[in-house]
Amino acid sequence: MTHWGAFEADSDGDRLTAVRPWRDDPEPMRLIENVASAQHHPTRVDQPYVRQGWLERGPGGTGRGDEPFVPVSWETALDLLSGELARVYREHGAEAVYGGSYGWASAGRFHHAQSQVHRFLNCLGGYVRHVNSYSLGVSTVLLPHVIGDIGWIMTQATSKESLVEHAELVVAFGGLSPKNSAVSPGGVSRHNTRGWIGAARARGCRFVSITPLRDDTPAEAAAEWLAPRPGSDAALMLALAQVLDAEGLADTEFLDKYTVGYERFVGYVRGEVDGIVKSPEWAAPITGLTVERIRTLAREMAAARTLVTVGWSLQRAQYGEQPLWLGVVLAAMLGQIGLPGGGFGHGYGSAASLGEPARKFSPPRLPQGPNGVDTFIPVARISDMLLNPGQSFEYNGQHLVYPDIRLVYWAGGNPFHHHQDLARLREAFTRPETVVVHDPFWTSTARHADIVLPSTMTIERDDYGAGENDRVFFAMKAITRPHGEARDDYAIFGELAERLGVGKEFTEGRTVVEWLRHLYEEWRQRHTEHDLPDFDTFWASEHIELPVPDPQQVLGADFRADPQRFPLTTPSGKIEIFSETIDSFGYADCPGHPVWLEPDEWLGGPAAAEFPLQLIANQPRSKLHSQLDVGAYSQSTKVAGREPVRLHPDDAAARGLRDGDVVRVFSKQGSCLAGLIIDDAVRQGVAQLSTGAWYDPDPTDPAFCRHGNPNVLTPDRPSSTLSQGSTGQLCLVDIERYEPDLPDLTVNRPPAIMINGT
């Protein structure tokens, strides 16, 4: 299984000879085509490597990312690395090791690389960790103050089945993207996005898709498409709230019984605070929508069983708290939270797991052990941390200090894919003394490391797993031998642990299969009330189905039925439309109730005079993040080998651009090449360049990517002081035809490698 779907394959022992989607998947995804074609690509790391300068001069950042690599034996690599780990822990302590290692790695849950690296570093005394994710940096911090923790919102979301039967209107901020809901951490068994949307539509449910891209919602929805200026959703939502209030459509009984702070908020909406009524007349010029449509939409929402769903992309932006919080407030004003088919949702188009009813219990996982270090960073503050050791910063009401990191250990992620302002990250990556990366591929991150150790891919090892909220628990047997000398992360950490005197703690004396059996049987013992098969029976079968208690689950149904007995986990136990806690932090960029804050980079602001296009750096259709970008399906979508950028016909015409042109996309931070696709599914004023193209920096200018990674363009700006999340989704750019001769790509070949001193 992959994060993007289960498949069946034939193999000759070295490679997959045929790949078919799992026969039980009703909506299989072409992403599985990337797996076989990438497995033996020249960019697979075939053996361990050490950067030349590190090998010759010892630890230090000079030359990192530029110098060639020297192939070394596993013995040499493991001796060097264990020696360096011992030195850093001895001289600087565990607080000098960053083991955050954010990333999706691969689907199987035993070989989950982050769990492996964390368990290993914990055996050595611990590491500086990260909190939160790039996916949900704002949500994870904001929602516990407002309605409940993110785990609850994700697993207890009103089910798709409930929506199919009861929803009359779905208002989807950020759309219901079929490409995004192809994916879920740990995998997807039966894709069903088009299925549930089509069934709801057939029953008469209407869909309104509020996004800059028409194809953010599948055709089955027959959705009305509204395309406000990206980043202006909070203004639109405030105007919807204003109409509900002014026309007596707000459910005051619900607001009294289940929420706190409505009066403070509605005073702001009415203009009592700043003299500005947040009416449709006010919001229309901000959003670019008509007064009429905003007003009628509010009325339609009040007249129907309505789901307000906010996509994850809206919070991956500066002031991302505001539209998310307002989504909760609108749903509360409609009074439908806790009712079937209505209320609030977060990301029905963002991941396959959203709206799958919760399982009774989750599949087994590898325990990571206790971390001896308390220091952490919000995940997207990686460059800030490396560049500013000792500097203090604020986060969610806490005063924190950046640690002084000497060694960075990354397994299962690609920061040179995922982080913003890559030229700045490259500078930050010169600071540590040593950077270690495990990856199956020569990703841009591997190229910015000192010690590169080749990992196996999922298809090359035994594992098991089930996606988040997914009811199918698969046995995932190895179907080929490993590529080259690649080893499992577990085997690598086991060898290192042995050399460092913690072998027993790390492995507990078990092989991979012994671990799989041990974790499985322990798990089965915990759930004896459910007749689960023993390990051998499970392993010999293909999968088991996990029990789902309530296929018709509704978010907050208990709370609605009895708010005293089932209070929310917020400080007041109710929905917080005004949060005393957030207010007490005194952050100007996230006050005590949701407001409209003008972002630095949006089409309505002064910065758009210089950079008049809003870049949407969303998730890619043809791959998961940067994974398997060299694979066949991903490659089939490139234009002249570059990542495609989509532009509205009028914006292309104004620049004299033609379909298929190679263009230069540029922002305040940097520039990249991309291949132009002209498409009226894109809102005017918007350019869409998805993430995922492997960063291929020009040798003389790290802010220029020859391949089309949008993160050379995006600023490294936090969402707010409260959440310090990633804001990768949006930035301002311009586009011009690229006139010079096209530079070759180098990232689709291995880096320079020295053999016998050459």
Ligand SMILES: Nc1nc2c(c(=O)[nH]1)N[C@H]1C(S)=C(S)[C@@H](COP(=O)(O)OP(=O)(O)OC[C@H]3O[C@@H](n4cnc5c(=O)[nH]c(N)nc54)[C@H](O)[C@@H]3O)O[C@H]1N2
């Ligand atoms: N501009 C912009 N940037 C964004 C976003 C955005 O919307 N806009 N979105 C952000 C989001 S939501 C996310 S989640 C991140 C994703 O960022 P990442 O999760 O870092 O991206 P991936 O490409 O999935 O990286 C996973 C890496 O793990 C490697 N890998 C796979 N299996 C194994 C294994 O078994 N062992 C080891 N050691 N390695 C393995 C893969 O080869 C790959 O290099 O990107 C973020 N970046």
Ligand SMILES: Nc1nc2c(c(=O)[nH]1)N[C@H]1C(S)=C(S)[C@@H](COP(=O)(O)OP(=O)(O)OC[C@H]3O[C@@H](n4cnc5c(=O)[nH]c(N)nc54)[C@H](O)[C@@H]3O)O[C@H]1N2
């Ligand atoms: N195929 C595929 N699927 C994926 C992933 C992948 O890499 N590939 N990544 C997975 C991961 S890790 C995550 S976190 C989720 C992310 O899920 P999302 O965050 O929902 O995904 P995105 O594609 O980044 O954004 C969805 C859409 O939001 C719209 N949008 C952007 N800005 C605005 C705005 O200001 N207002 C409004 N109204 N709409 C806006 C864009 O048109 C964009 O296409 O996707 C997951 N699914």
Ligand SMILES: [Mo]
């Ligand atoms: Mo994500």
